[in-house]
Amino acid sequence: VRSESPAFAAADWGTTRLRVWLLSRTGDVLAERRSDEGLLAAQPDRFAAILEHHLAAMGAPADLPVIVCGMAGARQGWVEAPYVGVSAALGDIFAASVRVPDLAREVRIVPGLAQRDAAAPDVMRGEETQLAGAGLAEGSHLVCMPGTHSKWVRVEDGVVTAFQTVMTGELFSVLSAHSILRHSTGGEAAGVDPGAPAFRSAVLAALAEPAALETRLFRIRAATLLQGTGEADARAGLSGLLLGAEIAACLQRFGHPDRPIVLVASGALRDLYAAALGLAGLSLSSVDADVAVRRGLECAARHAGLIPSGA
């Protein structure tokens, strides 16, 4: 049990999840709360009450400042933190954080990033903070951040120069829940084994022939009907096809990296992407996503002036 008093609080407020931490001056976790009160559940106008509820439950002082990243800063969120355009240095993004008005407590929301490229428009909110906490050394990095909407990001000497969102997780989810494939995959809830031969062969097939994604999907259903393929293999096949196509498309976009890809992920998703990236012949440097977002929020708190920058 720690008796150290917190220097600031931090919140990762996504579309479906909220996590709040009390952190020491050096970024150690003193307390943590997790809830399903994401953007969708917090609508409308309940953001302040939800945040105060979790802070009170952890015994946070009334004047403890809070740094927030994620969808809370979207137009349909709490207070809009307008996108910063790329190229953007990670430190400059945090300096553009927006203070929530009319609160006794200082709460600042980190902006997202926008790629205002007519041919490849793109946005992110939350991943910019994970990037800052990923401990990237100088030089050029290709970062893979898997999720509902995976982000692939080019970072050069601390500057985000380009990125690409891929709806891999959401494709898996909507196809498993709402398409004819649900009769083969048994729904989306059960997991995928990254060691399953069905996953590996689907990743390799998609990497070898990435343009065939649309034609391979129905084969999952046909294999159930004609070959008696089971639900676990069908899920593994769908997941492998989507991940393989994601990796192929992003390597096409960003080029094959000459140093390890930085994989920012946790748990089962990390294991799946590590396996798929390995099948693509890529070497990895793995960063835990939960650690990265906390470190990034600490970095954001310093840049926003919520805690001293020297600590």
Next chain:
Amino acid sequence: VRSESPAFAAADWGTTRLRVWLLSRTGDVLAERRSDEGLLAAQPDRFAAILEHHLAAMGAPADLPVIVCGMAGARQGWVEAPYVGVSAALGDIFAASVRVPDLAREVRIVPGLAQRDAAAPDVMRGEETQLAGAGLAEGSHLVCMPGTHSKWVRVEDGVVTAFQTVMTGELFSVLSAHSILRHSTGGEAAGVDPGAPAFRSAVLAALAEPAALETRLFRIRAATLLQGTGEADARAGLSGLLLGAEIAACLQRFGHPDRPIVLVASGALRDLYAAALGLAGLSLSSVDADVAVRRGLECAARHAGLIPSGA
């Protein structure tokens, strides 16, 4: 008003729709009924009652034979008509039709086709009947049959040698209804204008870079946020991406045809595919899907012995 008495009845019984016709000995339509009592609504054990209801409403005699194609012959349908494997001559498929047992009336269900290829398993039910009614001349044809699950079929001298299902229509539907893209497309109900520049440019982009499908989808959402793209353009963009990727993948699979592609479609879907296939530089021979299924059912009725083969 025709007073001719019908020679047989025909039904196209799909997953969501049922159409029943009374037809003359030469295939002229004497009466027609359409309903939403597809496979999903007819479950369980209501097939006979539904069919008799529609036949009675059209005044069909009690001994009029009926030929049926589509999902009614699936395992989860009325009576299973086991798949015929490809390669298969269209006439042989119909000779394998299955009689529904324990009915006073003779009702026969046309089997579907199965491609029992370990690398490309595939199935169809209903399209084999449209193919028979498409009036294909001798020689080799590539046939495109758009729909919820589009079918691309190689037919050589009346023999189906290979086919490929593409879930294009279902992808459009689930992404428009259930993914984050629904906030951009305004749902799936409204149509797509095949002449819209957003449709044309999306088709061309997908044809030029078919491996990038997964990375292009989220740009539809980003374009709404950053560029103010409207719902009609977002729908056109999504439709164009999916159709362009379908065409590119199927040309990769079957090769660029040296004679016109046979497009079997009706209405708005025909217009969309005709535009997209034209952008791919393909020439077309267009067959109305509604006419094709009736002609195919007439052909099936002859092969199944329900009407004389000489007429």
